[in-house]
Amino acid sequence: MPYLVECLASVEAQTLAPARMEVIAVDDGSTDGTGECLEEFAARAPMPVTVVRQDNSGGPSGPRNVGLGKASGRYVFFLDADDRLGPEALERMVAMADENGTDVVLGRVEGVNRTAPKSMFGKTVGRTDVHSSRIKFTLSAQKLFRRALLDRHGMRFDESLWTGEDALFTLEAYLRADGVSVLADYTCYYLVGREDGKHVTKTGGxxxxxxxxxxxxxxxxxxxxxxxxxxxxxxxxxxxxxxxxxxxxxxxxxxxxxxxxxxxxxxxxxxxxxxxxxxxxxxxxxxxxxxxxxxxxxxxxxxxxxxxxxxxxxxxxxxxxxxxxxxxxxxxxxxxxxxxxxxxxxxxxxxxxxxxxxxxxxxxxxxxxxxxxxxxxxxxxxxxxx
Incomplete structure (x- = not known):
């Protein structure tokens, strides 16, 4: 909170049909009203919403793994609570993966009060890989992943890492993927800079x-x-x-x-x-x-x-x-x-x-x-x- 409010609004505004979506929200021991906000969202949202409330785990790996364990869709997307999606993001990324048969889709990212990766988004590419592009320079978890890929290889976030866990997960997905797509002609993800500066990637020794x-x-x-x-x-x-x-x-x-x-x-x-x-x-x-x-x-x-x-x-x-x-x-x-x-x-x-x-x-x-x-x-x- 308060970034979560706009984050959830961006989910509700998706052009992908609600019947094709599921939301799994993990409240990782928050003390700022996040849990109540999620419960209210679940009660009104047009798509099925599962809210998990747990004690604080100290990092993003645990909550992501909990969410991934409950996912049932063909694809999964990891959305951080302080960021937001472009309205057509999920519809476009799913269509890209379906059209090209790829296992990972990168949607263009735009920074809001912070910098965002750019070099890999020069043009839209239906099918590429980690060796033929610059995608290795964006290893955050905010990608569309084919769930069958993750399940086939038992992929989960490393809970022993307090930073860089998303880089490890995403690079492994790139290396194991049957193709990666890059969607560069539409902003799918808004990476929001928090005013308090409390991003996980900026904390820790x-x-x-x-x-x-x-x-x-x-x-x-x-x-x-x-x-x-x-x-x-x-x-x-x-x-x-x-x-x-x-x-x-x-x-x-x-x-x-x-x-x-x-x-x-x-x-x-x-x-x-x-x-x-x-x-x-x-x-x-x-x-x-x-x-x-x-x-x-x-x-x-x-x-x-x-x-x-x-x-x-x-x-x-x-x-x-x-x-x-x-x-x-x-x-x-x-x-x-x-x-x-x-x-x-x-x-x-x-x-x-x-x-x-x-x-x-x-x-x-x-x-x-x-x-x-x-x-x-x-x-x-x-x-x-x-």
């Missing part, structure tokens, strides 16, 4: 983010063979979950927290940080994670300060313009010992600089990062082939 990264990396490693496809998927937990722990907040962390973050990161770097992942990142992202793999927090601080200042790193062109290095802190410092290759821009990042020639650059970068792996502490780039 930093250690929870490492738990989330660990679970997501393990899922990818277990389900996708080593190689380019695994590396491309690993970019997501490294970039979105792990790297922010070594961003501006690292400057304000005390020494004990910095040390602990490095300890938590080390097994993840040893197991999953490969040249194939590194080459897919921008230079400053790759450099920070390389320094984490090296166990060099004192060098990382200089890089984070530089990045926080939003300075444009100077560029050096070599080898007749086919190699472009971005001069972040510690470039060619003997004391630091960071290989040149870590500063080598891939073609996509280097094209912005006049005089750069892309020929053979990416191939060279692959070879160079393999060479850089040998300079890390044992296991620092992982054992998997890129």
């Amino acid at each position: 930093y250690a929870l983010r490492f738990d989330s990264a660990r679970a997501l990396m393990k899922l990818i490693a277990d389900m996708v063979p080593a190689g380019d496809r695994r590396d491309a998927l690993m970019v997501r937990p490294f970039l979105i979950t792990l790297l922010p722990q070594f961003g501006p907040t690292f400057l304000t962390d005390d020494e004990d927290v910095r040390r602990h973050k490095f300890e938590l990161a080390r097994p993840l770097m040893d197991a999953h940080w490969t040249p194939g992942v590194a080459r897919l990142l921008k230079v400053h992202e790759r450099l920070r994670l390389h320094l984490v793999a090296m166990g060099r927090p004192e060098l990382l601080l200089d890089v984070v300060r530089f990045v926080k200042a939003k300075k444009q790193a100077p560029a050096v062109l070599e080898k007749r313009g086919t190699r472009l290095y971005l001069i972040y802190p510690h470039f060619r410092s003997r004391a630091a010992g960071v290989p040149d290759e870590i500063y080598l821009a891939a073609a996509g990042e280097a094209r912005a600089f006049e005089g750069y020639r892309a020929a053979a650059a990416n191939t060279f970068l692959r070879r160079a990062l393999r060479k850089a792996r040998r300079m890390l502490p044992a296991g620092g780039f992982g054992s998997a082939a890129a």
Whole structure:
């Protein structure tokens, strides 16, 4: 409350026939009148509504699993109480899944007082997969899932995770799905920013983010063979979950927290940080994670300060313009010992600089990062082939 009122109104306003819908609302021990609001909604709603009232579980996984266990429809959609649906959302998403025979449908998301994912919604696509699109960059649970897929694989939200549980669930669904649809020409979901800032994803200590990264990396490693496809998927937990722990907040962390973050990161770097992942990142992202793999927090601080200042790193062109290095802190410092290759821009990042020639650059970068792996502490780039 009070966001729930508008959320329920958006359900009641759906153009999908009420006879084709069921609502399962789980009141997870609220103390703000939510339960009473749900009971009132159930009494007047034109579709069947089941209200479950339970003691607070502390996170979203438990309530979602309760709801999923009671669902009987062909599809399920997880709607958070502070968000809302576009009027035609369910009708359009169900039609998309039926037409294309896909197991997951992503409807376009619009942020209200907060940012929303955009890169995967460039155009409507009837059938794609996690390897051929950018859907790995939206792993929230607010998707349409074919229930038979979830039941066939016994999929449920991991109740041991306090954040990132939706990422784990959604990525597994992408990987197991017989096709994914993207509905980009209609706003299906309004992601609402709470005025009190009490979003689950913004609460909890930093250690929870490492738990989330660990679970997501393990899922990818277990389900996708080593190689380019695994590396491309690993970019997501490294970039979105792990790297922010070594961003501006690292400057304000005390020494004990910095040390602990490095300890938590080390097994993840040893197991999953490969040249194939590194080459897919921008230079400053790759450099920070390389320094984490090296166990060099004192060098990382200089890089984070530089990045926080939003300075444009100077560029050096070599080898007749086919190699472009971005001069972040510690470039060619003997004391630091960071290989040149870590500063080598891939073609996509280097094209912005006049005089750069892309020929053979990416191939060279692959070879160079393999060479850089040998300079890390044992296991620092992982054992998997890129």
